Amino acid sequence: MVNKVCVVGLGYIGLPTASLLATSGFMVHGVDINLHTVEGINQGKVHITEPDLDYAVQSAVQSGRLHASTIPTEADIFILAVPTPFRENNKPDLTYVEQAVRAVIPFLRPGNLVILESTSPVGTTERVAEWILGERKDLSISESDSAYNRIFVSYCPERVLPGQILRELVENDRIIGGIDEASTRWTADFYKHFVKGSILETNARTAEMAKLTENSFRDVNIAFANELSLICDQLDIDVWELIRLANHHPRVHILQPGPGVGGHCIAVDPWFLVDAAPEQAKLIHTARIVNDHKPWYVVEKVLQLASKLRSPVIACLGLAFKANIEDLRESPAMAIVEHLAKTGAATLHVAEPHIGELPDSLHSENVFFTEAEEAIRQSDIVLLLVNHEAFRMINMDLLQEKIVVDTRGFFLQTPRVEVGV
Known part of the structure; x- marks a missing residue:
């Protein structure tokens, strides 16, 4: 007992x-x-x-x-x-x-x-x-x-x-x-x-491999969506419409792209398999490279847009690694905002409704912790990084005359949306 x-x-x-x-x-x-x-x-x-x-x-x-x-x-x-x-x-x-x-x-x-x-x-x-x-x-x-x-x-x-x-x-x-x-x-x-x-019984090695397999499967499928977004950006195609149409095939279910992959599991666990069997884990390794590259692609795109403006202000919406939580571990949104802050190329107004204050890594004279709508009002560029439900309350009229970089397909119904990132 x-x-x-x-x-x-x-x-x-x-x-x-x-x-x-x-x-x-x-x-x-x-x-x-x-x-x-x-x-x-x-x-x-x-x-x-x-x-x-x-x-x-x-x-x-x-x-x-x-x-x-x-x-x-x-x-x-x-x-x-x-x-x-x-x-x-x-x-x-x-x-x-x-x-x-x-x-x-x-x-x-x-x-x-x-x-x-x-x-x-x-x-x-x-x-x-x-x-x-x-x-x-x-x-x-x-x-x-x-x-x-x-x-x-x-x-x-x-x-x-x-x-x-x-x-x-x-x-x-x-x-x-x-x-x-x-x-x-x-x-x-x-x-x-x-x-x-259900309680599923096996041996220790298979149980360990099962956990790594589950998260690597997710990572590979997200990498496919993220790679599609890069290709679509190059070819001037709306990736969100593309995926919606492709998913009408009865045996196709493409996930949604984003600014990268975060969290304590999917962004970490595939590396355990790559380390254990580097010659065999080629697809898993490539997926990690694709997903780890995505935040820097977003950074480069935003900096390119900001370089065309005088004293640019960027509204950064979301810091968590996924929607509707406060967890910042391995968050691509955090990595993007941290890098933008370090460049000093723009003033950042950051909105993250699930935390009470900015993380220490974002304490800088060019970074301000702001409510979402106020951040948008102050900005030239609106960078949507996390699809929090709280952001659905945003008055979409505020996006008029703004440059919108939507990494989650969140503002699809707004007239000024940058697609493909």
């Missing part, structure tokens, strides 16, 4: 998971290296924006089933939900995963289950087991060993959409892969306590 779960990493995945487990009846010990984050959670406060997460955390803390700390404690199950960024040259960085593993090693007991949820290169779950056994000679993962000193290790990637995390943690199917069948079975039994979606 599982009574206590230790969740290491209280970020966009770890904190919702911890609150869900607590409200599902488990005793949860959350761990984060940020003392401010820990103190806030213990007061029922959240440090990230996600619908209903504040209520879930507050309820879990008040029930006494969720407590946060900077150090782990003994538990039945340990869930690792820490970042997996990449280093220079797009090499995977497993520093946070290794640190999380080594933090829990002193607290492991025979019979414990360690679950890695962080998106990771193929083989990482096996390395987790190796790190544990390297320090704890008293533990084993061998099925042939007697049960008294055995632990279990599995991989179960998160598959949630920012803005819908709490719902999708429950409703989405989950892929579970253990380093052996016993680890897979126990992990599956655990997730069945709070997941309504």
Whole structure:
């Protein structure tokens, strides 16, 4: 019987998971290296924006089933939900995963289950087991060993959409892969306590590959749309109309282009496959190049337009990596605005309705944080970067006599739209 779960990493995945487990009846010990984050959670406060997460955390803390700390404690199950960024040259960085593993090693007991949820290169779950056994000679993962000193290790990637995390943690199917069948079975039994979606059992390497495959599939398809937008810009064709017409084919479904690809998954995970098999991952690598190039294409286009104006002012609408969230991680919109700001070629009025202030990287004498309509009024060029629903309230008459660069096809009904970027 599982009574206590230790969740290491209280970020966009770890904190919702911890609150869900607590409200599902488990005793949860959350761990984060940020003392401010820990103190806030213990007061029922959240440090990230996600619908209903504040209520879930507050309820879990008040029930006494969720407590946060900077150090782990003994538990039945340990869930690792820490970042997996990449280093220079797009090499995977497993520093946070290794640190999380080594933090829990002193607290492991025979019979414990360690679950890695962080998106990771193929083989990482096996390395987790190796790190544990390297320090704890008293533990084993061998099925042939007697049960008294055995632990279990599995991989179960998160598959949630920012803005819908709490719902999708429950409703989405989950892929579970253990380093052996016993680890897979126990992990599956655990997730069945709070997941309504299907539990799909496999091995650790296939589960790791599945997560990377899902995001690489998305990246390749977005790259096709983005490459079409570049071609259409060269040939003076409306890419939005083109895609709409092509999608009338019964077996064609082209995605919408944008200013690039962002977020903690799609912009990062394909590089793990490129790094693992560079000679075989040619299409995946090319897609990454296309999507990483798109923000700089937008920058060049906007600067070319600005160069024709005296003292140009640009309204930059949106900073998040996708619509209707506050998440700026790997955001192409952020990269574009940061680069425009550094050039000093124009005054920027930035509107992002989902954050309260400009990020530190945009603190500059030529950058102002402004409401969307005021930004448009002040501008010569309107650069739409994120298709937030809040921007649908904009009075379209304000776009008259403006140069509009619409990277999302958001202002399709307005008369002065630059297409193709």
